[in-house]
Amino acid sequence: MTSQFKTRIAGVGSYLPEQVLTNYDLEKMVETSHDWIVQRTGIVHRHKVAEGEGTSDLVVKAAERALKDANLTAQDLDLIIVATVSGDYRMPATACIVQTKLGAKNVMAFDLAAACTGFVYALHVADQFIKTGVYKNILIAGAENLTKLVNYKDRETCILFGDGAGAMIVSRASNTDENTVISTHCHAEGAHAELLWFEAGGTKIPFSQEVLDSGKHFMKMKGKEIFKHATRTMAAACYEALDAGGKTPADLDWIVPHQANQRITEAVANQFEFPMEKIVSTVHETGNTSAASIPIAFDMAYRDGRIKRGQLILLTAFGSGLTSGSALLRF
CATH class of the missing domain: 3.40.47.10 (Thiolase/Chalcone synthase)
Structure with missing residues (x-):
């Protein structure tokens, strides 16, 4: 199928929770050390969501920054895709919660679960909607709340994961736009x-x-x-x-x-x-x-x-x- 349109990255944004979990904090929870973690992973610290803070809250903050960078508002969006394996609920989709928190119009919204590849999957899907002329402006976000899902007695996993969200606004490019x-x-x-x-x-x-x-x-x-x-x-x-x-x-x-x-x-x-x-x-x-x-x-x-x-x-x-x-x- 010949593509009718091309996709451009109109805006980007991200959000990291304020609370920081350092390697020295982890030393108090599991048998490990700051030097051991840095040597094997390169990680010095990671961010952790506040009590009561959900994945949707992280997405909204990243999305607002991406919308501002794109010089668009939530009312310009046609679709919201949230890539996550740690959504607010089993159902409904976190993307639906994001939609109402952003104040977007009655748009299509769904979650995508492809773990760490999730954002690339979301970009791939959004690109198809843009190319085929179905939508003009799509919010794609990757967001995780993983510090609530790891076992802090398991050194194999607990030293690695942190929380945060990143977002892009992907839009239909003009015929003369080479940045696609x-x-x-x-x-x-x-x-x-x-x-x-x-x-x-x-x-x-x-x-x-x-x-x-x-x-x-x-x-x-x-x-x-x-x-x-x-x-x-x-x-x-x-x-x-x-x-x-x-x-x-x-x-x-x-x-x-x-x-x-x-x-x-x-x-x-x-x-x-x-x-x-x-x-x-x-x-x-x-x-x-x-x-x-x-x-x-x-x-x-x-x-x-x-x-x-x-x-x-x-x-x-x-x-x-x-x-x-x-x-x-x-x-």
């Missing part, structure tokens, strides 16, 4: 689902006293296997995006990867012989914010002047599923 989304690609490998998952709490193994006592409702991860697959899938997704856009790594101004672990980021960079100074890395101050990590990192680099309009930027991610994806865009 070039390509998006998304994949899944369900055979590896049990490498990173919540075993219980769904309909297959519902909540019960036995589940709570055993801790099966907490996130479980096999770190070494995840590292291997993350490096492989993110590198493959990058090559796919570059090939589709007729570009090489040398053409890129920035790579904005999922902020999972500094060692994973370095491993992906090595695949391309790509300089680390051209990879946006914020994991030291945010930890792994899952679906929120790419838009948060993008916005932070945009606000501090590293990312500028007109630059060629590659997004890449992997996550539970295992999902993976990439997007090549000229911002």
